[in-house]
Amino acid sequence: MYVCICHGITEQQIKESTVDGASSMKCLKTQLAIASTCGKCSHVAKMILDESLLALAEEAKAVA
Numbered sequence: 544m545y546v547c548i549c550h551g552i553t554e555q556q557i558k559e560s561t562v563d564g565a566s567s568m569k570c571l572k573t574q575l576a577i578a579s580t581c582g583k584c585s586h587v588a589k590m591i592l593d594e595s596l597l598a599l600a601e602e603a604k605a606v607a
């Protein structure tokens with residue numbers, strides 16, 4: 544699903560960025576330029592970022 548129409552960024556790209564170390568919207572903006580034009584995608588991008596970080600934390604907890 545496309546999240547950022549201005550830059551053609553998908554939900555999957557946001558999830559991959561969190562796996563690669565993005566832990567904040569600032570990191571996502573640096574890596575993907577998301578929410579850097581009109582900003583309408585920022586709320587949904589933040590929700591996906593938070594869900595992805597939570598999933599990564601739960602995965603890490605399950606391995607430990």
Ligand code: FES
Nearest residue numbers: 547549581582584
């Ligand atoms: S939709 Fe993402 S910056 Fe416009």
